[in-house]
Amino acid sequence: MDTDSKLVSIMRLLSGNGGSAKQEHRRKRLFQAGFSGPGVLYQYSFVKLLSGLTAAIIAFCMLIGLSILSNLPTDRWLLFCAFGFLMGYTLPSLLVRRLAQRYVDRIARDLPDALDLMLVCVEAGQSLDQSLTRVARSMKRIHPELAARFAATSEALKAGEDRADAFARLAYVTDNLDLQSFAAVVLQASSMGTPISDTFRIYAEEQRERRFSRIEEKANMLPTKMTLGTMMFTVPSLLLLLLTPAVYSILQSF
Structure with missing residues (x-):
């Protein structure tokens, strides 16, 4: 060998x-x-x-x-x-x-903006495949990672890949649970004949509310983090300031 x-x-x-x-x-x-x-x-x-x-x-x-x-x-x-x-x-x-x-965090942060733009494209009369291509081209400079994954999914659909497999790969590569639910919603709407624009509108609104809830959750955690930081940097110096005269008086008494 x-x-x-x-x-x-x-x-x-x-x-x-x-x-x-x-x-x-x-x-x-x-x-x-x-x-x-x-x-x-x-x-x-x-x-x-x-x-x-x-x-x-x-x-x-x-x-x-x-x-x-x-x-x-x-x-x-x-x-x-x-x-x-x-x-x-x-x-x-x-x-x-x-x-x-x-x-993964950037994908989760950029997804609501992509869904809003995709909703605009679908309501303008474009198909799902066309809206994916349009979103990937429009968001290339702002959100390059998500735009690249949308572009890859669009190319896979153009090549004849099954829509369920293409969206499943998109959700798997990005490790995003919202994209998994998005793929399930899109496939269910396509199989049942539901207007895709109504589905997008409801799902985009849910994603926006979920995004706000995440922001509120982080904002609610901020006072606790500030309290711990304040105690860590303030309490030792305060104790030193208060106890130094007493310690000095005790040492002087001996």
């Missing part, structure tokens, strides 16, 4: 190719974080391995720089380097998870 095949085997082992569901979930997370491509899983595994080795080398250099390597048993400095490797190996996963969560 040559070097390239050994490297591929190691990357396949580290990327967890044993389970297709776990592999697909990891690929979706990388896509949400902004990393895509045919070999993204192997690249991600290589970056994790490189990060772990770099952290282990940094830990070893720290031991040498502090001049305590000679005073430590072998198992202790090996354990310290292994801990550094573990921290470095975990760091890319935490970064990808954070970037993916930001992507």
